[in-house]
Amino acid sequence: MQTRLNDTSASKAVVILVAAGSGERLAAGVPKAFAPLCGESLLAHALRGIFGCAEVGHVIIVSPLSHVEHCRDVAGGTNGTDGGKPRVDVVTGGATRTASVQAGLRALLPDDAIVLVHDVARCLAPPELFARVIGAVRTGEAAVVPGLPVTDTVKVVNAEGRVVQTPDRESLYAIQTPQGFRREVLEHAHASGASATDDAALVERTGGQVRVVAGDPMAMKITVPVDMLMAAALLKDGLHVR
Numbered sequence: 679m680q681t682r683l684n685d686t687s688a689s690k691a692v693v694i695l696v697a698a699g700s701g702e703r704l705a706a707g708v709p710k711a712f713a714p715l716c717g718e719s720l721l722a723h724a725l726r727g728i729f730g731c732a733e734v735g736h737v738i739i740v741s742p743l744s745h746v747e748h749c750r751d752v753a754g755g756t757n758g759t760d761g762g763k764p765r766v767d768v769v770t771g772g773a774t775r776t777a778s779v780q781a782g783l784r785a786l787l788p789d790d791a792i793v794l795v796h797d798v799a800r801c802l803a804p805p806e807l808f809a810r811v812i813g814a815v816r817t818g819e820a821a822v823v824p825g826l827p828v829t830d831t832v833k834v835v836n837a838e839g840r841v842v843q844t845p846d847r848e849s850l851y852a853i854q855t856p857q858g859f860r861r862e863v864l865e866h867a868h869a870s871g872a873s874a875t876d877d878a879a880l881v882e883r884t885g886g887q888v889r890v891v892a893g894d895p896m897a898m899k900i901t902v903p904v905d906m907l908m909a910a911a912l913l914k915d916g917l918h919v920r
């Protein structure tokens with residue numbers, strides 16, 4: 679069943695915030711979502727960015743089993759820039775990112791027509807980025823991803839460590855989250871049972887069109903310890919680099 683354009687053009691969005699990863703590569707001693715960045719957890723930073731977007735009406739935090747109550751506490755203690763707050767639900771994640779997104783999908787409410795999926799690892803994504811992605815879905819796009827042009831030269835390397843291809847850099851974008859979808863498009867993509875490192879890849883594999891909108895350097899991904907240093911610098915001085 680297709681969601682009619684006027685269903686999504688007026689409705690607020692739901693954000694599935696995947697925060698159930700272990701963060702082994704960060705080695706913070708706690709799951710990544712609860713690692714401290716300038717005195718607050720990545721989860722608190724991520725929620726502030728989401729709560730700051732007035733177009734978000736519902737947030738589903740996908741938590742490690744051990745941290746469900748902790749997620750509720752962090753959500754309760756975090757406010758958006760204007761003090762407003764959407765409905766927040768907390769569910770338990772799965773063994774892979776894809777399984778965690780699917781846990782979030784099972785918690786959607788009947789009226790959730792626009793679904794954003796966001797990694798807690800991109801905890802400094804600003805409210806305007808959420809608004810940009812939601813706006814593109816509202817204008818009729820089925821799937822929307824933020825992206826930044828790649829500045830490195832990227833090579834495809836085989837298992838023996840030999841370069842097999844150098845794709846034309848002009849056509850390469852580094853893709854971020856939040857990624858936005860018409861609900862039925864995302865549900866259809868996940869119904870395939872396949873796994874991927876982002877949700878747009880599942881849409882592509884099921885024949886869907888994915889639109890790229892401008893990404894934001896603040897939406898950098900925190901994966902390894904040095905990323906924490908960069909995120910701390912961005913947090914202190916972010917407006918000057920965007």
Ligand code: C5P
Nearest residue numbers: 696697698699773774775778797798799
């Ligand atoms: O592992 P990776 O860095 O790709 O994780 C991306 C995002 O997916 C992170 O926000 C992480 O918390 C989340 N994730 C999850 N459940 C998993 C694995 C990752 O929610 N089992």
